[in-house]
Amino acid sequence: MKPTEKHIEEFAANGAVCLRGVLSSDDLEQLGRGVDKDIAEPGPLHTLQQGEQDEGFFLTDFCLAQRLPEVRQFVVASPAAEVAASLLGSARINFFYDALWAKGQSTPKRTRWHQDQPYYPVNGQQFCVLWFPLDPVAKPSCLELIAGSHLWGRWFQPELSQAGQDLYADTAAMERLPDIESERDKYEILSWDMEPGDCIAFHGLTVHGAPGNAASDRARRAVSTFWMGDDTVFAERPGTVRPLFEGHRLEFGDPMDCGYFPRIWPQTEGEDPAQAARFTDPDFRISI
Ligand SMILES: O=C(O)CCC(=O)C(=O)O
Structure with missing residues (x-):
């Protein structure tokens, strides 16, 4: 399924759009197999987000495609990169x-x-995230996004997810996010009932979060994939970024276009992005 003009307009105006039936049953099956392997044996970058006293189970993990061939194949062969190209208007x-x-x-x-x-x-500007749920997700458990927040021209200080401290020690470098949760009615909050195969595409600056999965009697597994278009460049931040990718040899200002951050779209005959430096280079290092 390709985004229509209407989807592209909605993405540009709201910074988020829900696309239905993007993945085939084969794509879903492949991604699901990789995800289940990861849940059974999480990678070195995983975090259990629930504290010892908290109820439930909340696992985050990064760079599954690096370790799991099923997820890598999903990244390089599913329609995700093409969808990102259409929404971002990127070659x-x-x-x-x-x-x-x-x-x-x-x-x-x-x-x-x-x-x-x-x-x-x-x-x-041409940076987007595609969020793919692997289980049916009802609105009360769905990702939530603030319509139009990617156009506010504001960059908010990131926090470390478990502990809630600032990521960058220089607290003046980026402003603090308002307390959205206590003032929800001030914002237009987008979320949807979703089925596996649907996806939410959102801009890199769209403010978003997700409720717990308390209202649901089934797990909510979801994978985000992060995509960069023509105008994206390697940029300096006021501290150590997260995750920290090392060994790519990019200088500040360089386009984010090298084997380490492999070009997945358009696909070039004879080239297999699953063999790109990102997935094979011994210099690849990432930490959180
Ligand atoms: O699925 C979630 O709980 C959050 C996803 C998210 O925040 C992201 O993809 O950046």
Whole structure:
């Protein structure tokens, strides 16, 4: 399924759009297999987000595509990169990374409100996230996004997700996010009832968060994939970014277009992005 003109307009105006039936059953099956492997044996970058006293199960993990061939194949062969190219109006699309957000049934812990791009060393308008749920998700458990917040021209200080401290020690460098949760009625908050195969596409500066999965009697597994278009460049931040990618040899201002952040769209005959430096280079290092 390709985004229509209407989807593209909605994405530009709201910074978020829900696309139905993007993935085939094969794409879903492949991604689901990788995710279940990861949940059974999480990678070195995983975090259990619920505290010892908290109820439920909330696992985050990063860079599954690095370790799990199923997820890598999903990244390089599913329609995700092409969807990102249409929404961003970009001639090329490079892959940044992927993240797992798995909440067990009856898990009350929220994903805090935040913007994604301030965490990353990436400037440019053509940056988007595609969020794919692997389970049916009713609105009370769905990702929530503030319509139009990508156009506010504001960059908010990222927080470390478990502890809630500022990521950047220089607190003047970015403003503090308002307390959205206590003033929800001030904002137009978008969320949807979703089925596996649907996706929410959102801009890197769209403010978003997610309720817990308390209202649900099933798990809510979701994967975010992060995509960069023509105008994205490697950027300096006022501290150590998260996740921290090392070994890519980019200088500040360089386009985010190299084998380390492989070009997935358009696909070039004879080239297999699954063999790009990102997935094979021994210099690849990432930490959180
Ligand atoms: O699924 C979630 O709980 C949150 C996803 C998210 O915040 C993201 O993809 O940046």
